[in-house]
Amino acid sequence: QKIYHIAVIAGDGIGKEIVPQAQAVLEKVTRGKADIRYEDFDLGAERYLRDGAVLPDEDLDRLKQQDAILLGAIGDPRIKAGILERGLLLKMRFELDQYVNLRPSKLYKGVVSPLANPGDIDFVVVREGTEGLYAGAGGSIRRGTPQEVATEVSINTAYGAERVIRYAFQLAMKRRRRLTLVHKKNVLTNAGDMWQRLVDQVGQEYPDVEREYLHIDASTIFMVTEPSRFDVIVTDNLFGDILTDEAGAVVGGVGYSASGCINASGTYPSMFEPIHGSAPDIAGKGIANPTAAILSAGMLLDHLGFESEAASIERAVEDDIERSGSTQRSTEQIGKDILARL
């Protein structure tokens, strides 16, 4: 049996509650097939409040040795916005070069969408993960005075955009062969024009994939009026962030939305996490839905090559949702119910 080293960063709030459920599922489906060794990383709000450390070099170095990372959620209302997000979550995505932020959205049978006529929703957003407005470039002058100027710089490279665009086309070939570029090229003319040119260029290699372009504002409309039109969406870091949260809502809540922060060239480990946050309002109550974390564990397995095991997790989740719909269950109960279907 091959040994796999998986870093576990349960993180903050409900992260701590949902991650054990995801681990239980991982354990069960890989039994006899893989020897998974977990290493818990003490990262997140508590660590920061205790010793001021956000992501020390030693931890980052140890993370780099792993085969994959399973993450719960990061964020705590006691800590100024940005410190953990930029210093821990985004730092990992950037330092580990997780350039494909993969976010599938599917309306499962039994889930109630807030839309009156949701239709068949099944698409994947390929969000760029290592540049754009997330680069952390920018600054302030005259902070706190009436003359303050604050800038944020979106840095976009052909190198960075082309690789996710290529990934998106490859994904589209395995799916319904339809790719939508989302940007705001009528305003962000430098970056937008580059993205469009690269999509057109890479698209030459994938003549069977139908392409369309939508502005981010128009996309938020279609996400509500006609989400079934989407197959693969490729977009930048910020637009991907926004669109996938809206998508999460449309498929019945971010509680069902998994994601992978993927280093597709394999130089560093990829990370798998629910797209929802640490939900401090419901943390500690044992009522958080672990489904997104469990689906994220499924994506992790798929990434490690356990495709049929990953598929079985998704099937178990689908069955569970179809059976139980939106009945209130505890975190543990949902975990148990899904385990029972594996």
Add this chain to the structure above:
Amino acid sequence: QKIYHIAVIAGDGIGKEIVPQAQAVLEKVTRGKADIRYEDFDLGAERYLRDGAVLPDEDLDRLKQQDAILLGAIGDPRIKAGILERGLLLKMRFELDQYVNLRPSKLYKGVVSPLANPGDIDFVVVREGTEGLYAGAGGSIRRGTPQEVATEVSINTAYGAERVIRYAFQLAMKRRRRLTLVHKKNVLTNAGDMWQRLVDQVGQEYPDVEREYLHIDASTIFMVTEPSRFDVIVTDNLFGDILTDEAGAVVGGVGYSASGCINASGTYPSMFEPIHGSAPDIAGKGIANPTAAILSAGMLLDHLGFESEAASIERAVEDDIERSGSTQRSTEQIGKDILARL
């Protein structure tokens, strides 16, 4: 009777079809009360294709002499994205210092929302209109090569943010006294932190206004799951663009969404326009819905001090929608039906 000079920029696509309906409404409600003199401006795709002019200085100077501007829509698929948007529409917003981009969203009785349970939707987005990522700062190096780098710079000033924040608080005082700041301060820490500090600071002067903060991604969720929670939203240029299109969808389509690009200090004329675009796919067919343009004309009148006339336009529109619901009518018919109710 006081004379008012109103610039009319019908613009492109359906703009040409809906603006006359809005003018007919303006005429009727101001008859005997104001002497409105229209000046048509030949700006938009046709002008550009004819003589390459987008917004010549002479036109801009003449625009500055007007009391207000009524705009249809700008944008044409034959023209590279950005040329008309940046060179005409945004240039007007910036040069005329229209810093308050005011966008009400209301679910009218009789309109079918795509949401299963929309609730009572009635909020206003106060979008900053003269800075942020729309500043047009940024550029490219090594364009067209694999080493291309494209940047977009979001420029945010305390001066610019504070004045829209103050406007938003004043508006909240006339409404349900609830203000939501939307930003992404956990990632865009420079600009986000400045906006939050200014909201907190100006908020001291409005202790009766309840404040909340939401990330843009979370806002797109609430817009679908609980839009009735919003009263006044204040946000930056790009987030406002995105959120108001989603809001338009949620209240049954951008066909009902009016907006004002307001220079609240009165140094230059304000501009009123539907939030929808030129809709080239349906242009020329006489089927575009003029309601958003008519409501925009109402906002224009309100801005000029004709509050009761503005209110009568909104009532007529409400009545018309409640009566006719989503029955298919031509542009002219909708215009006539609304006129008949005035």
